[in-house]
Amino acid sequence: MTTELQQLHQQLKLCGFRLPLLVTGEETQVNQLANELLISIQTHQNLNSILAVNSLTSFTPQANTTRISSNKFRHYLGHEFDCVLINGWQGFHVDAFAALSGTVKAGGLFILLMPELVSTSESELSAHKKGWDSFADPDRQRFLQWGVNSQDFKSNFLTFAQKYLLQSFIQIISQTTPILGNNHQQQVSIPERFKLGIPSLKSNFQLPGSITADQQNIIEQIHDSIAQDTGNNQQHFIIAANRGRGKSATLGMLAAQLVRKCKSHKPLTVGVTAPRMDCANQIQTWFQQKHPSEHELSFYALDVLAINKPQLDVLLVDEAAAIPVELLQQLTRQYKHVVFATTEHGYEGCGRGFTIRFKKWLARHFTQQSFRLINPIRWSPNDPLEECVNQLLLLDAEPAPSLKALSMSANSITTAWFSQQDMLQQTDLLRQAFGLLVQAHYRTTPSDLRYMLDCPTMRTVLMKSGNQVVGVALISLEGDLPSDLAQQVARGQRRPNGHLFAQTIAAQTGFYEFATLKGWRIVRIAIHPDMQHRGLGSQLLAFIDTACQQEKQDYLSTSFGLTLPLLKFWQKNQFSLVRLGQTPEASTGEYSAAMLRCISVTSDNYIAELRPIQLLDVQQQLTHRYVNLSLELKTALGKILANSAKMTMTTSRASQLAENFAQYHATLASCRLAIVKLINDQQCQQHFPLLTLATDPTIDHDQLILQFRLSGKKQLIRKLRSLTGELLNQIRPKN
Structure with a gap:
C-alpha cells in the first residue's frame, strides 16, 4: 500500500x-x-x-x-x-x-x-x-x-x-x-x-458505545405503549431504516428495558426471531450490554413460532423483509405485541413485500406505530461507499415528484419504447422509471436494474409527460422453443433459463405445444400514484398490445399475486385466467395467477383446450386448497368458473399427460385431472385405491402415507408414478 x-x-x-x-x-x-x-x-x-x-x-x-x-x-x-x-x-x-x-x-x-x-x-x-x-x-x-x-x-x-x-x-x-x-x-x-x-472533514468519529437520541426516543415510545397497555387490544410496531442505522441494536436495548421495567412489576416474556439465528447476534450483544445476566434473550426459529406457538408478551422480529408476508401475518395475529425491524432497500429475501404489502395490511387490521432511524451510526453520514452503492444501483431512486397538476390532454402524454442505449444516455428518466417500479412492486431488486440494462430479450416502455415519467412497463420476449425442448419442459426434464410464462404453462399443464408459441410477458407495469385510476394503465397496455400484434406474436401474458383489484384490471383489458398457483407465494402469501390475451388463432385453439381443464382444477379445490381466499375473490373466481367452457379432454391427451407423470418428472398436480379421467373411463377405482384417493383434492396426502404405511412423501410419489404406469398399461391396446 x-x-x-x-x-x-x-x-x-x-x-x-x-x-x-x-x-x-x-x-x-x-x-x-x-x-x-x-x-x-x-x-x-x-x-x-x-x-x-x-x-x-x-x-x-x-x-x-x-x-x-x-x-x-x-x-x-x-x-x-x-x-x-x-x-x-x-x-x-x-x-x-x-x-x-x-x-x-x-x-x-x-x-x-x-x-x-x-x-x-x-x-x-x-x-x-x-x-x-x-x-x-x-x-x-x-x-x-x-x-x-x-x-x-x-x-x-x-x-x-x-x-x-x-x-x-x-x-x-x-x-x-x-x-x-x-x-x-x-x-x-x-x-x-x-x-x-x-x-x-472532522476527524472525531466514534462508534456509539451507548444509546443515541433517536434510538432512545423509539425505545421509550414503544416501551411506554406496551407498559401502559392493560387491555386485550393488540398493538404492533415497525422500525424501518437503511443499513448501518442501528435497528438491531435498538431491538436489543428495547428488549433489555422491557425485561427490566414492565407493567405491574411482573417480568415480560420477550422473544426474538429472524430468518436465521445468526442474524440476531447484534440483538443479543446489545441486550447483554444493557441487561448483564447469564441468560441470553430467547431466540425462536420461525417454524417453532408457527407450529409450537410459545407464550410471549412481546416478539421482536429482525430482518422482517426477508420473511414471507404470510408468516408475518400469522405472527401478528398470534402475539399481542410484535416489534418488526426491517431494512428499507429491497434486496432481502422477499423483496419489498414487507413495505408494500404487509404494512398496508397491518394498518388496516391493527393499531400500529411506525418509526424510522435516519442517521447512520455504524459509519458517518455521506459515507462514500454508501453513496456510491445507492447511486450505482438506484437504491435511492424515487418516482417523479407530485404529478397532480399535470394536464390530462391527449397531447400531454406520450408512450414510447425506452431502449437500453436510451437508459445509458438519459439516466434521469431511468432513475424515475426504476423508482416507480421499486415503489409499485414488492419484488424489485438491484438485479432488475441489470435486467433492464442487459437482458437482450427485455424491453421497456415509458409513458411520459414532458420529462416526467408517468408510467413504465417491462416486457419479456418468450417462447418459440423447439418442440423437443418443449416436451422435455412439460415432462419436468429440462428447465432452460428464462421463458417463464411459456415454461410455467407447459410444465404445470402438460401442454408442451404452448411453449413453442411466441409471446410477450408483461413482467412489470406501474403508473405513478398521482395518475392512477385515469385509464393510463389500460392505455399503456393498448400500446403494448398493438406492438405485439405488429410483430406477429401469438399471445400477450402476465402473472401476478392474485388480488381482487389486479384480477379486475386484467379482466377489463381482455386477459383470461388460465392458471392459479398451487401454493401461496412466500413473499406475499398470495397465489400466482397466470393470465393471457390470445392474438393468433393457434394460441386461441390451445387455450380453448387447456383453460377449461385448469379452471375445473381450481373449481374442485376452491373449498380446500384455496379455502383462505377472501369471499370477494372466491365470488370473482366463481363468476369466471361459471362462464368457462366445459372441460373436454381426449383419452389421447389424458394418456400423454399421465405418461409425463409416470415415466418422467412431471408433478402430480399438473396431471391430476388426466389421471382421474383415465380411472373414471376405465371404471377401475377398486384396482387403484391409492391412486384414486391421491387424486382426490379433499384428501390429505399425510393421511394416505399413514394409511398405506409408506415412509414419507417421496415413497408416496414413487408409488403413484408406478401405479399410473400400470394404469396406462391397462389402457394401451394389447398386441
Whole structure:
C-alpha cells in the first residue's frame, strides 16, 4: 500500500468512513495484490474479520476469513466485517454487491476485484484494451434467456457502473509491463472527491458505545405503549431504516428495558426471531450490554413460532423483509405485541413485500406505530461507499415528484419504447422509471436494474409527460422453443433459463405445444400514484398490445399475486385466467395467477383446450386448497368458473399427460385431472385405491402415507408414478 493510500485510509477511518477500493488487472494478479494489500494493512490495523466472495484459493490474508459464493450473501445480512472482498472476475452479482456493502464497519474496506477498467477516451487511444462492456462476466448468464448467444453479449450495466465506480472508488491498477517481462506495476488513482473533501472533514468519529437520541426516543415510545397497555387490544410496531442505522441494536436495548421495567412489576416474556439465528447476534450483544445476566434473550426459529406457538408478551422480529408476508401475518395475529425491524432497500429475501404489502395490511387490521432511524451510526453520514452503492444501483431512486397538476390532454402524454442505449444516455428518466417500479412492486431488486440494462430479450416502455415519467412497463420476449425442448419442459426434464410464462404453462399443464408459441410477458407495469385510476394503465397496455400484434406474436401474458383489484384490471383489458398457483407465494402469501390475451388463432385453439381443464382444477379445490381466499375473490373466481367452457379432454391427451407423470418428472398436480379421467373411463377405482384417493383434492396426502404405511412423501410419489404406469398399461391396446 502506498504512503498516500495509507494516509487516506487512516483519515477515512478517523472520519468514520469505509474505504472503497477497486483493484483492476488480470484475475490472479488482483487476487494476489488484494492479499498483499490486506497483509500490509494488518501491520497497523487489526482486521479481525474478512468476508471473501468468490475469491481464489490463492487469496489467503493473515486474518479470520470467511469464504462464500455470491449466491449465499443473504446468510450474512446482519453481520459485520472489517473487510468485504468481492472477486468480480467470478461474477458481478449486483444483489450481493448491494447487501454486503452494508456489512462493512466504519474504517473498514470494501474491495472489488475486476478486469482493467478503461475510460471511453482511453479505449479510443488503445484499441487493444477492452472496457467492461466486453467482459465475459460469469453472472451474465442469469440475465440471458435460453437461445441467446452469450458470445454477442455486451454489458450495458457494467458500462453504467464504470461512471460511478470511477467517481467513488479508489482504483489500484495492476499492470504487466511488456518491457520488463513478468514484472508488475501498480498505479493508484484517487478520485477528486477524496482529494478535495477528506482534508476538511472532522476527524472525531466514534462508534456509539451507548444509546443515541433517536434510538432512545423509539425505545421509550414503544416501551411506554406496551407498559401502559392493560387491555386485550393488540398493538404492533415497525422500525424501518437503511443499513448501518442501528435497528438491531435498538431491538436489543428495547428488549433489555422491557425485561427490566414492565407493567405491574411482573417480568415480560420477550422473544426474538429472524430468518436465521445468526442474524440476531447484534440483538443479543446489545441486550447483554444493557441487561448483564447469564441468560441470553430467547431466540425462536420461525417454524417453532408457527407450529409450537410459545407464550410471549412481546416478539421482536429482525430482518422482517426477508420473511414471507404470510408468516408475518400469522405472527401478528398470534402475539399481542410484535416489534418488526426491517431494512428499507429491497434486496432481502422477499423483496419489498414487507413495505408494500404487509404494512398496508397491518394498518388496516391493527393499531400500529411506525418509526424510522435516519442517521447512520455504524459509519458517518455521506459515507462514500454508501453513496456510491445507492447511486450505482438506484437504491435511492424515487418516482417523479407530485404529478397532480399535470394536464390530462391527449397531447400531454406520450408512450414510447425506452431502449437500453436510451437508459445509458438519459439516466434521469431511468432513475424515475426504476423508482416507480421499486415503489409499485414488492419484488424489485438491484438485479432488475441489470435486467433492464442487459437482458437482450427485455424491453421497456415509458409513458411520459414532458420529462416526467408517468408510467413504465417491462416486457419479456418468450417462447418459440423447439418442440423437443418443449416436451422435455412439460415432462419436468429440462428447465432452460428464462421463458417463464411459456415454461410455467407447459410444465404445470402438460401442454408442451404452448411453449413453442411466441409471446410477450408483461413482467412489470406501474403508473405513478398521482395518475392512477385515469385509464393510463389500460392505455399503456393498448400500446403494448398493438406492438405485439405488429410483430406477429401469438399471445400477450402476465402473472401476478392474485388480488381482487389486479384480477379486475386484467379482466377489463381482455386477459383470461388460465392458471392459479398451487401454493401461496412466500413473499406475499398470495397465489400466482397466470393470465393471457390470445392474438393468433393457434394460441386461441390451445387455450380453448387447456383453460377449461385448469379452471375445473381450481373449481374442485376452491373449498380446500384455496379455502383462505377472501369471499370477494372466491365470488370473482366463481363468476369466471361459471362462464368457462366445459372441460373436454381426449383419452389421447389424458394418456400423454399421465405418461409425463409416470415415466418422467412431471408433478402430480399438473396431471391430476388426466389421471382421474383415465380411472373414471376405465371404471377401475377398486384396482387403484391409492391412486384414486391421491387424486382426490379433499384428501390429505399425510393421511394416505399413514394409511398405506409408506415412509414419507417421496415413497408416496414413487408409488403413484408406478401405479399410473400400470394404469396406462391397462389402457394401451394389447398386441
